[in-house]
Amino acid sequence: TYDRSTKRVLAHGHVQMVDPKGTRTFADNVDVTDDFRDGFSNALRVEAADKTYFGADTGERAAGEVTTFNHGVYTACAPCEKKPNRPPVWRVRAQKIIWNGQSKTIRFLHSRFELFGLPIAYFPSFEVPDPTVKRKSGLLLPTYSFKDELGFGATLPYYLVLSQTTDLTLFPTYYAKQGFAGTALFRQKFNNGDYSVTVSGIRQQDPGAFSSSYVDYGTPSDLNRWRGMVGTKGTFKINPRWTFGWDILAQTDKDYSYTYHLDGYDTYRYHSQVYLTGLNDRNYFDLRAYHFSIQEPFPDSTAGMVNGVEPWVLPSLDYSYTPDEPVAGGQLTFDVNAQSLIRNNLDDTPTVPVVRGIDGSSQRLTAKAEWKRSFVTDQGLIITPILGARLDGIHADYGSDSTAAIDGMATNLGVDSDIRSAYLRYMATAGMEVRWPILFSTTSASQVIEPIAQIFVRPNEPYAGSLGIPNEDAQSMVFDASSLFEEDKFSGYDRIEGGTRANVGFRYSGSFSGGWSANGIFGQSYQLAGLNSYAAPDLVNVGAYSGLQTARSDYVGQVGLTSPNGFTVMAGGRFDRDSFEARRLETTAAYTSKPFSVSARYAFIQAQPLYGFDKDRREITASASTHFAKYWSAFGSSTYDMSYGVLVSDAVGVSYLDDCFGFSLAYSQTRNAVTKEASNNVGFTLSFRTLGNFGSNTNKFQPTQ
Template identity: 50%
Template sequence: MLLSGMALTHGLHAQEPALAEREQPEGNLLLTSEELTYNLDEERVVASGAVQIDYGGYQMVADRVEYDQQTGRLYAVGNIELIEPDGNRIYAEELDITDDFGDGFVNALRIETPDNTRLVAESAERTGGTETTLNNGVYTACEVCEENPERPPLWQIKARRVIQNGENQTIRLEGARFELFGRPIAYLPYLVVPDYQKKRQSGFLFPSASYADDLGLGVTVPYYFALSPHMDATVSVTGYSNQGFLTEAEFRRRFSNGDVTLRAAGIYQMSPEEFDERTVDWDEDLRGLVNSTGRFEINSRWTFGWDLTLQSDKNFGETYRIDGFAEEEEISEIYLTGLNDRNYFDMRGFYFDIQTPFPDNFDEEVQPIVHPTIDYAYTLDQPIFGGETTLDVNLTSLSREREEFFDFTDDRRDRLRGVDGWNNRLTGEVEWRRRITTDAGIIITPLAALRGDLHANDLEQTAALASVGGSDDDFQSRSMVTAGVEASYPILATTATSSHVIEPVAQLFVRPNEPLSGGLPNEDAQSFVFDATSLFERDKFSGYDRIEGGTRANVGFRYTGTFDNGYRLNAIVGQSYHLAGENSFATDDFVNAGANSGLETDVSDFVGQVGVQMPNNIALRAGARFDKDTFDVDRADVAARYANDRLSVGAGMTFVRAQPEYSYDRDRYEVRGDASLRVTDNWSVFGAASYDAREHVLTDASIGLGYDDECFSFRIAYIEERDRRDLSGPDWSIGASLSFRTLGDIAFND
């Protein structure tokens, strides 16, 4: 039956479910209960016993509900739970509200939002259907302790008034007192936080603090601007007791296919004399930087982006620890990439900003400006003679203000790591290869490759070039043709509990000598390590500026073992042989790439690598290069890791024997390790360290303590690190951060 716009059902009519399921007219209220009384004279409906009300997205249960049809108000009593359309859950013992749930009054209520924040108050009043005012309220994002519900949460905010506004989706706390572990620690006249529906809200963020001898005590106060759904900004002001006010601003804008960020920071130093004399910091007053980043998906294939930074001096970002700009090396780049099926294109330009406090340091001037480097790779769709054909193109164009030249006074050869002026190279290479499996199971892979290089240079340091055997010709070209074959014979051996694959591998590459060997600038092939990962490479140089020439054979074994108990093994071992022609690794170049590498002789050193994966979450890896005559270890890398739900431990060691003709004239040892342990469900400790065994010093170390739960996170860490170029003394810092869910973060650094 319908009474004054109300659809009523109760337990006496439970056998007629059609009434409850029937579509109700818009705006009708559906009420069910165990007992229903209707007073015609007073136009009052009283429902009691498991009362349920459903109206316009609101759902409510209570022990007893009275509905006054004359005033249009509902009065509910006992174990009330009201679920609002936005997901809020309101718990109370008494509730007086209009029949559209727009206005009302409630005593002793508790509100739980969908993101698990909680509001508790002595009383509350709802007006306009959008705003709820709570008197003597408590706000927290922490769950109530099940074992001791009376115990205060880890953090809470008690306020004289709490106003939850549904229109602007904010929670405003007036006369707020912040409590930690039940103890008041701060008073705020008012505090506004976004509710769970609004992820962004303009207002002040939590402040942070820092300390440094030359800067003094610093307090950072950030303000966040929610400008639009696709645009926002943050402005921060840091007051330093020694240097004045540092202002930082960050603007962010999202587009349908990408985003742009603009950042700026600046300060006028009040007391530059606090810094060491004859440093950039001591010599400057007005300092700052600007940065812009962007990334756009032009279409499903192409991406364009940039990350560009400009600083007023050599050390501003590192001195003031500007977030994202405090590293020794800051890289600006602009790029365009494309990927489609069998095509790949990448174009990038780079500028390297080396931060240093010393004005006479030229590390930045010897860095190249790359304008640009282009890589293109294409694999033909159709096979040629049954094989796969690939095309690889690289263009590198760079310039440098100052050469990076090392003039050694001993018998070691001088090195020119970078030439000043312009240096351009265009490389194109075509490779064909085909995989053939014989009836006997032998896999034969013939290949052929043709490469050509064009060099166009405008180099200035001709004397430096001559001292390392280089040429000062402005235009040069070279080419290389390679014919090769690889043969492997995988042998499968099985037992009742394991399977093993042993694969002997042999390669032969026939080619002429490297043209202009060592006579051209070497920019991208300076880093060279011969190990098991490069054993079977056709060209073992790390970049395009060097080409491996001469006839060479590579021989070795690959092994893979799988065991039923969960163990897995893999290994590679082998050796390389220079058979004819000029050995490129024995040829001097601008940096002596290849010297002391183990490949400079006709018979190379032995290289090997082994990896073990255990079922108990332990992984081991070891690689080494062994002297071909004495079998002494010339290079070794060992690493181990164990991890489970609570503990993660890693350790490693690197040893490199002296390479006086290539880099260091003494042995190098480094031991490193890291660990993290979750002591309880909430508490954890972590740490890491690296130790230079040659110098007997810790190059870097850190240790910290952390706490995490559903509403709060805490971190404190001590960090010590040394400049790899100067191990005389460490820099150290202490950092701490507090994160309160729904409120923000507090950070401190010393």
């Protein structure tokens, strides 16, 4: 009914209104002005466009902006279609709910929060942004933490919008044992990138709560009370090809951020860097300076600590260029790598003859060119000749500790030391690769067997018979199926493979009816002539136990099988060239389906005394997860060190996730395989759509034996 004299609209019985924004309003009775700016209703229900829901005994609307719900209810959970009277997972009941469209806020007066229909908290008054707001100043949900040395901690963050492109978040935290800690996060966004700055500090009330051997404690005469950090991150797109960025951490001591779990900076091995990268089709440029900070608890002077021996890389350069046009019918590539390192302390191990890094400085510049072209014969044989050349210039400024350590290692191994300030080395390569993929096809299967043979003819690696050239980036040496057909199997530029070597093996792949597939690779490598670089002395013994240190290498192989029902299995390893005994082995099996998934992994590495591993290493890992009910899932994992007979890690958890609410609870334990010291972690999170998240996953308890 429309009353012309009062210009009001009256409606009775199952009233429904839809505004231009998509908000749907339901009521038994409605009395509103003809412009819908002011009005009154009974038995009101509102369904916003973002799927949030309001309900009230009565409702009032004023000035077209403010809606008041009397004895109201708010939730972001959709009503159950089968049982509409069932309480939602969560809701807020209040005497009044005031939705202000102008300030974009929802205020709750004399409210209680209900979970699964049960009241769990009362709030005299609180206010949240309405669902249309992306950013608004105000308090965020609190978080809590516990750690034995810190005590219980509570954080009540405050978010402050400074402008459309900047904001500031304050994280005041009180720890029962250590007192007040303050952390602030400033962020700014630009059209082409963004950056952030984090500042944190504390005056520890009780440094004695930490072990007296920890840097967190300090010394008896100088307790570590004032602690803090400054960190910054940024990334900017200069143009579609070039990116500039940084990630830097500076702190008063080496594990403040790790101890206090500062988000984004609590990585145990923190990588500070400044970089410039460019990418264009097949060409690549990367220039960066970086440093690894190890956030370990003990002072650098303690045996086994590595933070004090981490170098500063100032800078590292990688450049790769491939001309668009073919050269002599083939592909030509140019690569340049350079690195400059500064290290204050020698990185060695007294119990093992090894010098991982020299104290002092070292620089290396490498230039490399390679050409290759593939020919295909009428019989399907693929022949690829390869030509390559490389030149290295190396400068090293050894500290006195380094020269003594290198001389001592040379004496221990019975080889010569060759310590110079400058080295110039070269390498020329002439190679050939021959592949013959053979296809076997039937109505039910398609299989390809591809025999492969390679030969690379090179002079001996310069300076390979003695110790002297620093090895910083080629310390990892794993010979397996993935590296069988690599021209140079070293992991970095500080070493060069020399001599004449042949790689022989085959690849296999098969696809079968019903969705089954299989793949495999197997082969061996041969040092045909010249000095074997993997048998040559090295400051980190990189070739030892590699399986390549003899004229005929160990066998390497890998096989995999995939089924249509989600089952996969993979096995790979390295096997003795004579007895076929396993030297290195890894096997993985997994099954994945909608309600259930499980996986298991077994790994074995034979003893490597020159690396400090005097006994075989065996480890088995298992994990499983299941969706055991609608919205519910559970998971668990465990790792067992078979060599020491210790369960080194295990975890179990359960979670619930629907369209408006999420919950997770997890427990994990890690245990040192040698000392058997354990660290226990318990964490939980609650997530309420439109309200926020609450919880913690950083509970750490005192080590137990």
